[in-house]
Amino acid sequence: MSALHELGAQALLDAYRRRSLSPLEVASALLHHIEIWEPQLHAAYLLQPERTLEQARASEARWLRGAPCGPLDGVPVTIKDNIATRGDPTPLGTAASELQPSAVNAPPAQRLREAGAVLLCKTTMPDYGMLSSGVSSFHATARNPWNLDKGPGGSSAGAGAAAAAGYGPLHVGTDIGGSIRLPAAWCGVFGFKPSLGRVPIDPPYTGRCAGPITRSVGDAALMMQVLAQPDVRDSMGLPPQLVDWGAHARGMQRLRGLRLGLLLDAGCGLAVDAQVRASVEAAARLFEQAGASIVPMQPWLGREMLDGMDHFWRMRSLMDLRQLGPGRRARVLPYIRDWAESAASFSAEHVYHASQQFHATRVATVRACSQVDYVLSPTAPITAFAAELPSPTNNPLRPLEHIAFTVPFNMSEQPAASIACGVDGAGLPIGLQIAGQRFDDLGVLQLAHAFERLRAPLPPWPEPPRH
Structure with missing residues (x-):
């Protein structure tokens, strides 16, 4: 039998149903596994074993009564730092935060608790989620389990590292420009950014999923069954929709006749390795x-668009910092x-023009994607970079050069996923991005599942360092 940290969510649920495993046994094994990894990886925040074991005991009792409380009862999960959990502080990755316990669970955390998931820990992130790395003024620098000299990506840094290292099967991240897909690519796991509003969040923000x-x-499809439930706190939430997430496995049946755009040049940013x-x-x-059918695509994102989004986010962040x-x-x-x-010298005219680039990106992305059924591209133009660097360029005036493939789909509200498609010569994972039309979340999962069946075997999952 596989080690417990290698089992997926469905395998765990099947074992609970047969009583060949208990949630307490699984949680205990995972806590031990995390204890071995964590001194090197720094993926976990608020690792509280007694809380985890208490939840696992309650789940075990429900299974023994034959009365699981939800579709994920007893399945271990991690939740990103910036998704509030009741009674816990939400530092947003920065030492500037005041550590006040949250009075409520944010929507993703609430849905997971209702479904019976067992919280292993929160996961680490960089300051305010504004980096694609694990560098933080609050958390220790997160590292990539495939190579501890490299970073896991971000801003869902700890979540990506935890998934690759086997900190349980299910992890929740957030994504406003690539923050789920980039760590998924660089850690060799699967990451899914739904259509905007498909998974309710609080606070909502343009492009944030x-x-x-x-x-x-x-496992991602099983998780979507829970996360996509409605919540009135998200003013951008989509109307409730009955999606057959179990149909994710029918992708092979859909491939014949599909037009798949192939985008190998993002139009700006770092050159593709x-x-x-x-x-x-x-x-x-x-x-x-x-x-x-594979349809070559021309780039549609321009330097003005990428810089405009960057400059607006700089001004937004400057306004936030001035509140401190x-x-x-x-x-x-x-x-x-x-x-x-660096935004202090921007004029009002400049900031207004910058703000318009979000909509320009949206229009260009929707227009380009209208010619195909799905878009294939690199998730990132490079593989994982040095863990100590906040960004691949290490230049705060050129901070977003690596997100040109991912950020357009945040602005257009389209679903997009990253799935491992190989490794480079150094053994570092490479991610394939699959993007679909707005609201076609299930279709993206179907194509990704089909690719799981089509691709060659990948290297074994990394093991923790032995001392």
Whole structure:
């Protein structure tokens, strides 16, 4: 039998149903596994074993009565730092936060509790979620389990690392420009950014989504069954819709005749590494051999769009920093302070023009995608970079050069996923992004599941360092 930390959510539920495993046994094994990994990985925040074991005991009792309380009863889960959990502080990855316990669960946390999931821990993130790395002024620097010298990506840094390292099967991240998909790509796991509003969040914000990070598409689909339940706190929430998430496994039946766009040049940002390009092209050929048509696509994101979004976010962050007293502001990660404070000289006209680039990106993305059924591309132009760097460029004036493939789909509200499609010569994972039309969340999961069946076997999951 596989080690308990290698079992997916459905396998655990089947074992609970047969009484061949108990939630308490699984939680205890995972806590031990995390204890071995965590001194090197720094993926966990608020790791509280007694709380986890108490929830696992309650789940075990329900299963023994034959009365599980929900579809994830007893399944271990982690939740990103910035998703509030009742009774816990929400530091947002920054030492500038005042650590006040939350009075409520944010929608994703509430849905998981109602479904019976067992909270292993929260997961780490960079300051305010504004980096694609695990560098934080509050948390220890998160690292990539495939190579501890590399970062896991971000801002769902701890979630991506935890999924690859086997901190249980289910992890929740958030994504406003790639923060689920980038760590999924660099950690070799599956990450799904739903259509905006599909998974309710609080507070809502343009382009910001919560979604699953898992080792398999099936586990992400199981998680969506819970996360996509409505919540009135999200003013951008979609109307309730009955989605047959179990139909994610029917992707192979849909491939014949599909038009799949292949985007190998984002239009700006970092150049695509040759090994990344080759892996994505190989993935496209697998889809083509299975009956899909591959349509080469021209880039639509321009430098003005990417810089405009960057400059608006700088001004937003500067306004947030100015709400802090000098002492708290000084505790923010210097890279983030430098980035935000660079907006101090922006004119009102400049900021207005920058703000319009979100809509320009949306219009261009929808127009480009209207010609195909789905879009295939690299998730990121490079593989994982040094753990100590806040961004691949290490330049706060060029901070977003790595998100040109991911951010358009946040602005267009379209669902997009990252799935591992290979490794580079150093053994670092490469991610394939699959994006669909707005609201076609199930279709993206179906294509991703089909690719799981089409791709060649990947390397074994990383094991914790032995001393």
